[in-house]
Amino acid sequence: MINQEKKNRIRYLANGVYTATVGTTNIGIITAEIPVPETPQNVYLVDSGADAEAGKEIYGLLSDLFPDGFTLQAVICTHSNSDHIGGNALLQKKTGCGIWATAGESGSITYPLLQAALIWGGFPFQEITGPVYVAETSTVTRIINFSDQIRLSRNRILSFIPLPGHYFEMCGIRITDEQDNKTVMFLGDSIFGRDMIKKYWIPFIFDVEKFKQTLNNIAEFPADFYVPSHGNVVTEIDALVELNLIAVLETEASIIAALKQEKTAEELLQYIADLNNITLRDGQYALIGSTLRSYLSHLHTQGKITHFIRHNKMFWKSIPLPDTSSGR
Secondary structure, three states, X not given: OOOHHHHHHEEEEEXXXXXXXXXXXXXXXXXXXOOOOOOOEXXXXXXXXXXXXXXXXXXXXXXXXXXXXXXXXXXXXXXXXXXXXXXXXXXXXHHOOEEEEEHHHHHHXXXXXXXXXXXXXXXXOHHHOOOOOOOOOOOOOEEEOOXXXXXXXXXXEEEEEEOOOOOOOOEEEEEEEOOOOEEEEEOOOOOOOHHHHHHHOOOOOOOHHHHHHHHHHXXXXXXXEEEOOOOOOEOOOHHHHHHHHHHHHHHHHHHHHHOOOOEOHHHHHHHHHHHOOOOOOHHHHHHHHHHHHHHHHHHHHOOOEEEEEEOOEEEEEEOOOOOOXXXX
C-alpha cells in the first residue's frame, strides 16, 4: 500500500496518466493498460529527474504506485537537459528500459558533456561539469519521429508534439483518451510555471524565435491538463503563455535599450543581471550568458541590433528606429 506522503506527491490526471514532482522536475507516469488490482503494469515515464537519486526516488514511487509489479518500458525524454535525463542511467541499468528521444536531443544524452560545452561555448570549466549540468550517459534505444503514435489500451493514444526553442529538438508528450474525451499534455521546458518565471525571469533559451513560436502554438493545443516540467499543472494555458511571452519580450526590450550605448556581450550580461537584481554565480553566469547570446543572434537577425569588432573586441549596438516625427 502506498503511504500517504508518497500518495500526496502523485497526482492522477486521467486514465493511466499521473504526474509527480521529483526534485524540481515534474515527471509523467503513463501506463499501457488501465491499472487493475493484482495486475503488473507496463509503464512509460516522461523524463527522469536530475540525477541518480531522482532515478531511485522514481523507482520507489513506481513500486508503491504499482505494488503488484511493473515493467518500465521506456523513459521518454522531452529533451536532454540534465535535470530531465539525470535518472536515465540508473533506471536503464536497474530495469533494462528503453530511452526514447528525438534525433536532435539524442546526441547530448549519449554524450552529456555537450550541454556544459554549449552553455560555456568551449570545453567547460570544472564548476559547470557536475551532475547539475552533466548527466550520466545513457543509451538511446529509439529515435522519436513526430508522426509516431503509441496505441495504449482503451482507445488511448500517446503522440509526440514538436516544441523547439528551449533546446535543440524538444518534444511534448500528448495522451488522448478517446473514450473519456480527455487529453493530457506534458510540455517539457517549452513553458515555465508562474513561480519559476517570477523567480528567474530569464529562463534558458537556445532559439528565441522558435521559443516564441512554440508558445503561440501551445495556446492552440486543446487539453484538459497541461504539465510544464517546472511549475504547477494547469487546466487553462493562455495566461501562462502570456506571462512567458511577456518575460521574453521584456528581455528583448531591455537588451535593445541597454545597447543604445555599445556594449560587449560580457558588459551586457552584467547590465541585465544588475537590472534584474541577479547575483551571478558560475552556473547562472554560463546559463544566462548563453541565453543572452541567443537573444543577440535573434535581435541581429531581426535587424534591431548590429555588431562590429574594434580593438579585438566584439561590440553590439541597437539600430535606431527610423525618425517618423515629420512623416505623414
